[in-house]
Amino acid sequence: MLIVMSWLREYVEGLPPTRAVADALIRAGFEVEGLRAVGADVSGVVVGEVVGFELVETKKKSVRWCQVRVAEPAKGEDPAGGVRGVICGAHNFAVGDRVAVALPGAMLPGGFAITARRTYGHVSDGMICSARELGLGEDHDGILVLPPPTPLGADVTELLDLADEVLDIAVTPDRGYALSVRGIAREAATAFALPFRDPGDSGGDASGAGEAYPVVVEDTAGCDRYVARVVTGVDPAATTPLSWSRRLSLSGMRSISVPVDVTNAVLLGLGQPLHAFDRAKLTGPIVVRRAVAGEKLRTLDDVERVLDPEDLVIADDSGPIALAGVMGGAATEISAETTDIVLESAHFDAISVARTARRHRLSSEASRRFERGVDPALAPVAAAVAVDLLTQLAGAQAVPGVTDVDHRAATAPVPLPLDEAERLAGRPYPAEVIRRRLADVGCAITEDDAGRGDVLAVVAPSWRPDLTRPADLVEEIVRLEGYDTIPVTLPRLPAARGITPAQRMRRAVGRALAHAGFVEVLTLPFVAQDAADMLGLAADDPRRAAVRVANPIAEDAAYLRTTLLSGLIAAAVRNIGRGQQDLALFEAGLVFRELPGGPPVARTPPVDRRPTSDEIAALDATLPTQPRHVAALLTGRREPGGWASAARAADWADAVDAAHLVAESLGLSLTVTAGDTMPWHPGRCAALSVAGRRVGHAGELHPRVLGEVGLPPRAVAMELDLDALIDAATAAPPIAAPTISTYPPADRDVALVVPTRVPVAEVTAALREGAGELLESLALFDVFEGAQVGPGQRSLAFGLRLRAADRTLTAAEANAARDAAVARAADRTGAALRA
Missing domain, CATH: 3.50.40.10 (Phenylalanyl-trna Synthetase, Chain B, domain 3)
Structure with missing residues (x-):
């Protein structure tokens, strides 16, 4: 709302300078976005009289060489004195008209300086101005023609009151009365305790009875x-x-x-x-x-x-x-x-x-x-x-x-306890202050109908339809008294609380992935309705149970995500589109799953008191489940090439390694088995578990999904239930510091032939159990399938490192531990030593 200060001062006499008015309105809760001075930069413009002109024909248009007198000749002076020639292209004035003339050296709005210059074969000694050129508004018919009695030579700036100031005020939706000079004038008068001449108090003579129009x-x-x-x-x-x-x-x-x-x-x-x-x-x-x-x-x-x-x-x-x-x-x-x-x-x-x-x-x-x-x-x-x-x-x-x-309805009074302002604002407000501020707003105040002196019956003025509750009245009292008068008290925090164990674990996960070269991204939790279709999820997949937002920011982002992969894929596609092909992104955040059968309906609690524990529990029960996940996505090269080695593209093993990295940062070990779930490739998908509980998947994304979302071939990803991992880490016993032996190790290699259906994890677990306490580490270093091992079989080669804490192992002891490990694997998985 643009407020012209000269107009505002007609309603409130004695206002201080405009800057002080702007500051007072800001203190009263209005946002003054600007203060602009207009007309103050106009100078050297005087009233002149056209005493004659002649047409000057040109190829493009017809102009006039005007003779303009800008001052009355003194007694005995030549009547032609004070007359100067001015070129003008407008034709809406005649001889004898009085016009605004900018003399050489004059300044017009926008810093436009006037000089004498030769044009159309004559010297134009000034400029005849239009209303627009003087900043008076848009042109109507060209040159501004002044009334005949206007005195010659008078300063146009003073004559037309060109100098003014304009306030630009942003009005909030609940203050419609402020979209007028009348409304802002009332606020300014209240701020400076000045009398307010309300233009709405009288509206002229409406004499005569009957209807003016049916x-x-x-x-x-x-x-x-x-x-x-x-x-x-x-x-x-x-x-x-x-x-x-x-x-x-x-x-x-x-x-x-x-x-x-x-x-x-x-x-x-x-x-x-x-x-x-x-x-x-x-x-x-x-x-x-x-x-x-x-x-x-x-x-x-x-x-x-x-x-x-x-x-x-x-x-x-x-x-x-x-x-x-x-x-x-x-x-x-x-x-x-x-x-x-x-x-x-x-x-x-x-x-x-x-x-x-x-x-x-x-x-x-x-x-x-x-x-x-x-x-x-x-x-x-x-x-x-x-x-x-x-x-x-x-x-x-x-x-x-x-x-x-x-057909207006009567305005109902609003009961206002005198202590309500102190209760809501946190500082005392005397009764006389409350009454005075409500009167400043325009409220009519009486005692409560019950005769209680501590409760006021307040009738809001007709121009304030927003004042319907005690809290609305308190807001006016606080606003007019000044928000800066409310004391600022910082809450006392208990010392040495620190962050929770779960927070420490989440930070450990983020640091581990960042140290491994992954870049963290934060994506919006809103996805399109077809997000599950883009990922190729099955019809019965629980990740299809997406929650729709009641008031979405856009129709293509109207649902809450059920997996972090949707946001990671969008971020990767955006970066690839900008030329960044080699990506290693990760995100940790909440996903949202609709409750089976839909959310229960809870009654909205009242706002005049704190909700009870049962009401809060009922509201919480309507919320979707919100587990925290962590996910990673890799495209392009995992290791760049150089003079010493060739580049290596990211593959499914990198996604599995990222999952292992997350688990190890929490002191956990993942069990890896073959998986088959979208959006991963069915033959290159690992199902990840902790203590028998499925916590996620990792591997290469399905080619159909890659083509649908626009990612390059062989892109890989992993996603884990971070809350489940943290629960497992919290329940696990404390990790004991490893004992470092000073004695030499004994290395033994074994090659086992097992059916291809047997997971590597089962063979690994059996070898660990069989080798016992002497086993320091176990690593799979070769997998072979072919005619030498037979159809449906594969060879797994493991390296065992054995070491005792108190002695050097003999060859017999090392071989015995190896044989025990092989025997346990044979018993558990049907493995046999490869010939």
């Missing part, structure tokens, strides 16, 4: 007040005075015609939207009703709109003629020939106007104010002010009588 309000819920006034004899040739057109221009509106400018002036000054109908174009009484399905209306922006049955419209016998509170219709528009006008000053339901404006994507100055709440008591006052202005500026005559259809 009005029928069929929908009293959508329109609880409708005021109509009629004026006749409007002079179509009348022009808006410069003072008003400049005021409108500085407020962000273009001067159009006297009737339109008057309605805009009332809108800006009082905050009451008005609409003017051409009376000659109306047929029958004005009717306020809901639209009929299929009705159409061509609005003032020349767009034909198909109306919805929920749209509140203004109609006559011909059908809809305006969208109530949004925009008028072209059929009854004011034109240059209009002489008789019906003025509409009404109060429309905020929600109805907001829905209509959004439904038709048609925001207007009127709808902005009705959406935020307009003072319903202002309708007759605003109409009377507009009639007075039309009478003064356009020679109109007011038709006696006022049509005022009033």
Whole structure:
């Protein structure tokens, strides 16, 4: 909202400099986005009289060589004294007219300096100015022509009050009253304890009984007040005075015609939207009703709109003629020939106007104010002010009588305990301060009906429809007293609490992956509806149970993720599209799974007290399960090439290694078995378990998924249930520090032939168990399948390192441990030593 300070000072006399006003409004809770000085940079412009001119023909256009007198000749001086020649391309003035002349050395808005220069064969000794060039608004007919009695040589800056200041204020949706000079003036007067001259207290003479124009309000819920006034004899040739057109221009509106400018002036000054109908174009009484399905209306922006049955419209016998509170219709528009006008000053339901404006994507100055709440008591006052202005500026005559259809409901008092402000704000507010601040807002205050002196019955003013609860009244008290008066008290934190064990474990996982060369990303938890289809998940896969967001930021991000892979894939595709092919990304975060059978329905607890434990538990029960996962994705090269070695592409083993790295950072060991679940390749997928509990998968992504999402071939990924890993790590016994033996090891190799269906993990576990305490480490270093071992068989070669803590092992002891390991593997898995 642009507030012209000269206009504001008409309502509040004695205001300090504009910067102090801006600071006071900021303290009162308004956001002042800017302060702009206008007109102060204009100098050297005086009033001149055109005493003659001659046409100068050119190839492109016709200009005039004007003789302009800028000062009255003194007695006895040559009458030609003070006359200078000026080239001008406009033709809307004649000899004898008084105009604004910028003399050489003058300065116009924007730092535009005027000099004498030769043009069109003459020396132009200055410049004849238009309204736009002086910053008075848009041009109407070219050069600005001043009234005949304007004194020659007078300073135009002082004559037209060009110097002014404009505040740019951001108004929050709950303060519709502040979208007017009247509303901001009331706040400024309160801030400086100055008298406020309310322009809404009187609205001119509305003498005469009876209706000005017949009005029928069929929908009293959508329109609880409708005021109509009629004026006749409007002079179509009348022009808006410069003072008003400049005021409108500085407020962000273009001067159009006297009737339109008057309605805009009332809108800006009082905050009451008005609409003017051409009376000659109306047929029958004005009717306020809901639209009929299929009705159409061509609005003032020349767009034909198909109306919805929920749209509140203004109609006559011909059908809809305006969208109530949004925009008028072209059929009854004011034109240059209009002489008789019906003025509409009404109060429309905020929600109805907001829905209509959004439904038709048609925001207007009127709808902005009705959406935020307009003072319903202002309708007759605003109409009377507009009639007075039309009478003064356009020679109109007011038709006696006022049509005022009033269906307003009485405002219910709000009970306010005197200690409520202290309870909510945390500092004491004396009773006299509470009463004074509520009176500053405009509230009427009485004692509670029950006669309790500690409770006030507060009736909010008509211009504050947002004050409906005790908390709203407390907010006004706190705001006017100053938010800076509320003491700031930091909470006391118990010492030496630190982070929780689970937090330490999560940080350990992140550090381990980062040290291994992975880059952490944080992706949004919102995914599209087809996210599960992109990953090729089966119909019965629990990861398909996605939760839809009630108010999504976009329809292609309306669901909560059930796996971290969707976000990692999107991040990888974005980086690959920017030329980064070699990626190692990881993310740790929550995933969301819908509860089986859907969430239970919980009753929303009241807001006047803290919810009980049962109510909180019932609300928590409606939430989806939210386990924390960790996932990684690799594409391109895992190891770059160089002079010493060739590059190595990332493969399924790197994804499995990343999973092992996560488990090892928590002191756990993963069991790896063959897996088959999307979105991984069925032959290159590892199922990962801890203590018999499945915690995730790793391996190469399915080629069909890679093609669907746009990743390069052979991309690999892993995903683990981090909460399950942390639970297992918390339940596991403390890790004992290893005993380091100073005696030499004994290395033994064994090659076992086992059926291909037997997991390597089972063979490894059997060897460990059989070797006993002497086994220090065990590593698989070769896998072979072929005719030498037979169909359905494979050879697994393991290296065993044996060592005793108190002696050097003999060959017999080492061989015995090896043989025991082989025997246990044979017993458990059917393995046999390879010949």
